[in-house]
Amino acid sequence: MSSLVEDNPAERRFEILVDDALAGFTAYEARGEVLVFTRTEVDPRFQGKGVGTALVRGTLDQVRERGGAVVPRCRFMSAFIDRHPEYAALVVDEP
Template sequence: MSMLVEENPARRRFEILVDDALAGFVAYQIQSGTKVLVHTEVDEAFEGKGVGSALARGTLDQLRDRGELVAVTCPFLLTFIERHPEYAAVVVDA
């Protein structure tokens, strides 16, 4: 199973493709020039297969690699970041 996370700026979200099928996304809003990660969704067909974690990791890795700081209001991502403190440096207060 191949997974690819890429940003779709036109839809304001990061998407994860699993074997070329859209499996989920992290939606964001722009507030005062800062991306605010507001919602994570994984298609039912892909739940329980690590897609949500791969999506979170891929999104946060890309943001960190670009040197972007983001705010996070999505409960799934807040929990993910608590469990993976290596991403805490990417996050600013919402």
């Protein structure tokens, strides 16, 4: 199973494709360089397979590469960051 995480600015979300199928997304509101993440959804066919984790990890890696920051209003993303403190430096207060 190959997966790819990419930003879809037109939809204001990062999407994960698994074998070319949309498997999930994490939606955001852009406030300059800060992305406020509001929800994460994974298609039921892909739940329990690590797709949500791969999505959030790929999203945060891309935000870090761009020099951006995040406000994890979404519970899934917030819990991921709590479990992976290497991403804590990306978190800022809501602008």
